Amino acid sequence: MTMGSSSLRIQSLQTALDCIKIDKVQGRYATTITCGLRKPMRTRRPSDGVLSTEAIQAVQSLKLAARNPSKLHQVFDSKLSRLLKDDLLDAFAELQRQQHLELALKVFEFIRKEAWYEPDQSLYGDLMLMFGKKKLIIEVENLLCELIKEGLKPDTRIYTELIGAYLKVDMIEKAMKTYDMMKASGCVPDELTLTIMIRNFESAGHEKLVAIIKNDCVEYLDSPKKFLKEVARKYPRRLRLNLV
Structure with missing residues (x-):
């Protein structure tokens, strides 16, 4: 399946959740969320953060050719195809860093076709x-x-x-459904997951959902009280440490 802009249109927001084939979670949630997302968490290969000359040139060429499909194709053939694996991955990461997401997605399509890709x-x-x-x-x-x-x-x-x-x-029902699916799949919510949810729900004043997440802290974390104190210290707005 090509992941170009035309392929990014799906019938409804339910499609991706259906891919996981978890039964629907009962109940509805509605509120307004104000907190943003965190910074990227790099889990791929270590990098010194310095791009090679070849990777820099490839990124620059992609940006210059972005609005011209024929030129963009030439850049992939002449620049991207000659990059080593690490340089190609660095170019991919750099396009994301610069917020050129459409180009990053095209590079990802290219990466997926490489013989070394897993x-x-x-x-x-x-x-x-x-x-x-x-x-x-x-x-x-x-x-x-x-x-x-x-x-x-x-x-x-x-x-x-x-x-x-x-x-x-602000898709609270979707967020909670995905959270329940995570737990049902055997994945354990980590401190980052719980922090994001507590921050957003507390910011919106949704106390019932905060209570659910805090309750889960007791189940999934070794030191829930310490964790909640740290969250309250970093994000003090209306955060309370009651373990429900």
């Missing part, structure tokens, strides 16, 4: 985070479906990116 959760997670920050939910869900089609099982980070994207656009 499905990688972290590459999908990076893109889901970037599209989520731009509130492009259909694109986030489409990436989830592609991840599953490649034989990957969503891990805690992937679920967290999806939850964060839903919270970014």
Whole structure:
């Protein structure tokens, strides 16, 4: 499946959740969320943060040719095809850093066709985070479906990116449904997942949902009181430490 702009249109927001084939979670949630998403979490190979000359030239050429399909095709043939694996991955990351998401997605399509490519959760997670920050939910869900089609099982980070994207656009029911799906799949919510949800729900004054998440802190964390104190210290607005 080509992941160009035309393929990012799906019938409804339910499609990606259906890919995981988890039963619908009962109940509805409605509120307004104000907190944003976190910064990217790099889980791929270590990097010194310095791009090679070849990677820099490839990024610059892609940006210059972005609005001309024929020139863009030439850049892929003349520049991208000659990059080593690490340089290609660096170019992909740099386009995301500069918020050129359409180009990053095209480079990701190119990467997936390389002989050395193996499905990688972290590459999908990076893109889901970037599209989520731009509130492009259909694109986030489409990436989830592609991840599953490649034989990957969503891990805690992937679920967290999806939850964060839903919270970014006030889709509370979707966020809670995804959270329940995460737990049902056997993935354990980590401190980042719980922090994002507590921050957003407290900011919106949705105390019942805060109570649910705090209750889960007791189940999933070794030191829930310490964790909640730290969250309250960093994000003091209306945060309370009651373990329900």
